[in-house]
Amino acid sequence: MKKIAYIFSFSFFVTPLLGSLLFSQNLIWEKSFNFGGNTDHGYHILEDTLGNFFLSGYKNGETIQSIKSAVAKLNSDGNLLWKIEDQTQQKVSRSLFNTLTMQSNLLFWVSFLSDTNHAPLDSGILSCVSTDGNILWQKSNLPNLLRIAKWRDKLLLVQSYNNSPTCFILDTNGNIVNSFQIGEGIRFLRVMTFGDAMYLFATEHSANNAFVSKFLLPSGNLIWRRKTNYISICGAIDNSGCVYFGGSSQSKTTWELSYRLTKYTPDGDTLWDKTWSVWSTPDSNFYNWGESVAVSTEKNAVVFLGETFKKGSEIGMNVLSAYMKVFNLETGEPVSEKIWDWAPGDRDISVLTHGIFTKSQDLIVLGYLVNNYGSGVPPGKIYVQKWRIDKIVSVNDNPPNPPNPPVEFSLSQNYPNPFNPVTNIKYQIPKSSYVTLKVFDVLGREIATLVDEEKLAGEYEIRLTTNDLRLTSGVYFYQLKAGNYIETQKMVFQK
Numbered sequence: 001m002k003k004i005a006y007i008f009s010f011s012f013f014v015t016p017l018l019g020s021l022l023f024s025q026n027l028i029w030e031k032s033f034n035f036g037g038n039t040d041h042g043y044h045i046l047e048d049t050l051g052n053f054f055l056s057g058y059k060n061g062e063t064i065q066s067i068k069s070a071v072a073k074l075n076s077d078g079n080l081l082w083k084i085e086d087q088t089q090q091k092v093s094r095s096l097f098n099t100l101t102m103q104s105n106l107l108f109w110v111s112f113l114s115d116t117n118h119a120p121l122d123s124g125i126l127s128c129v130s131t132d133g134n135i136l137w138q139k140s141n142l143p144n145l146l147r148i149a150k151w152r153d154k155l156l157l158v159q160s161y162n163n164s165p166t167c168f169i170l171d172t173n174g175n176i177v178n179s180f181q182i183g184e185g186i187r188f189l190r191v192m193t194f195g196d197a198m199y200l201f202a203t204e205h206s207a208n209n210a211f212v213s214k215f216l217l218p219s220g221n222l223i224w225r226r227k228t229n230y231i232s233i234c235g236a237i238d239n240s241g242c243v244y245f246g247g248s249s250q251s252k253t254t255w256e257l258s259y260r261l262t263k264y265t266p267d268g269d270t271l272w273d274k275t276w277s278v279w280s281t282p283d284s285n286f287y288n289w290g291e292s293v294a295v296s297t298e299k300n301a302v303v304f305l306g307e308t309f310k311k312g313s314e315i316g317m318n319v320l321s322a323y324m325k326v327f328n329l330e331t332g333e334p335v336s337e338k339i340w341d342w343a344p345g346d347r348d349i350s351v352l353t354h355g356i357f358t359k360s361q362d363l364i365v366l367g368y369l370v371n372n373y374g375s376g377v378p379p380g381k382i383y384v385q386k387w388r389i390d391k392i393v394s395v396n397d398n399p400p401n402p403p404n405p406p407v408e409f410s411l412s413q414n415y416p417n418p419f420n421p422v423t424n425i426k427y428q429i430p431k432s433s434y435v436t437l438k439v440f441d442v443l444g445r446e447i448a449t450l451v452d453e454e455k456l457a458g459e460y461e462i463r464l465t466t467n468d469l470r471l472t473s474g475v476y477f478y479q480l481k482a483g484n485y486i487e488t489q490k491m492v493f494q495k
Helices: none
Strands: 009-010 022-025 027-033 039-049 055-058 068-074 080-085 093-096 100-104 107-112 123-129 135-143 145-153 152-160 166-169 175-181 184-192 196-205 211-215 223-226 229-239 245-251 257-264 270-274 284-298 301-310 321-329 334-341 351-357 363-368 382-387 423-429 431-440 446-455 458-467 474-482 487-493
Touching: 027 080, 039 100, 039 351, 039 363, 055 363, 055 382, 068 093, 068 245, 080 423, 100 145, 100 152, 107 145, 107 474, 123 145, 135 152, 135 166, 145 184, 152 184, 152 229, 152 245, 184 229, 196 229, 211 229, 223 245, 229 257, 229 301, 245 301, 257 301, 257 423, 284 474, 301 446, 423 474, 423 487, 446 458, 446 474
Parallel strands: 009 022, 229 284, 257 284, 284 351
Antiparallel strands: 027 382, 039 055, 055 068, 068 080, 093 107, 100 107, 107 123, 123 135, 145 152, 152 166, 166 175, 184 196, 196 211, 211 223, 229 245, 245 257, 245 284, 257 270, 284 301, 301 321, 301 351, 321 334, 351 363, 363 382, 423 458, 431 446, 431 474, 474 487
16 A cells, blocks of 8 residues: 655645645745736746746736836846837737746747727737846737746747637747647637646636647647546646646536646646636536646655635625645655635735746745725735745655665666757665765756755666757766765867
8 A cells, every 4th residue: 555645845825635734834935016007916036046936917007008018137145137028009918827937048928909998909018128128029929818938949839819819939039930729719828838848727718618838840840639528727847758637627517617727748648637626516606717727746745725615705806815735746646735814904815826936846836916806905016936945755664675775876877868959877786875966067067956855775876858958069077975985077068
């Protein structure tokens, strides 16, 4: 019999879901700011190689014309460095989910445009922004309602809210170099890449169904597609290529919206599927809306973010509360959950919109505070939080006899070599040691930290994925340190 024990550093959750759970409060920091409006929204956040954060959203002003798409930069401690907003005149602009990415140390930012009646215009705006906040160029000859992602040294722009959506492949000057039809009418959309595959998470335009699709790049050939009864969607890809498809699923009998999260193999086979609700008496007055999924293979954790909504409360209004739940990545078993309860004049976060794991495997959570519940509520703000998370581990009740430990330290040659974009690195240690495994360029500059923790005696294998490292072709070095043992190997990255 296998018993699951969880070790997880988190904070102020409501109650543990299982009696065997162990937690410690470990909020590293929380920061708040706004773009200058009354109820500003933050929707997408990313980390650069230096540990800074960029986020996109929009300023919600007092007039229609003052609703403007905006971007901000925070340092590694969450302090605001700069913020800029779209300067389009006499038009409404917004940046929502999947409207920000980085490529070649440049920031690429998509803005949706509409008229003062909120009707979408024919075109949107793609902006190229330097890391110090200067807009270098803008393209306005692209379709409206786009989502953006990066692939190799290119950009991907995919249409949302379109009966015949298209994926455009652009260079970093904003020029279209290729395109292909996706072939489904879609409303809401998230797009991600892993290796030479594009993953599309979308809802159908004419039905309460959703699908996740895997396409081969750059041809656009469909590899597989899985449909569900989701009506809100979010997703993530881990560094082994497994897919996490999350959102809200609607009951055909009670019309309640429940949370749902499914894990697929890289080939599209279901590994586990979870459906749950916050409310004990489900009916059409309760909504559970999924917004984001963050995964960490290193921490064996999946974090599900969203909000829970109850129509007509004891205070005579609709109540919207931020919601978070954590799962064991391997088994899909729940670890913890938290609801940010609402009280007039005393509210933390009402909506959680995006979560990511940093390169150091800490959790970054983005959200915003809604201020439309009366004069007792303070002005709305955008919130960013950083959490430290311990690894979630599975423990056997009756573990098998362990294999004989290695008799010596060693670091093996990576395979494949040369590689692009993934390679594997094996190492072994004969006794418990504090281990670091780092990647350096030929000038000795640190590129990535793959391991930085205490390890038991044994053999280990690390999968290095270079999608977020923006490497150039050439020679790199990886170095193992374990106690007094140091060994370095050479590897070749080839585009």
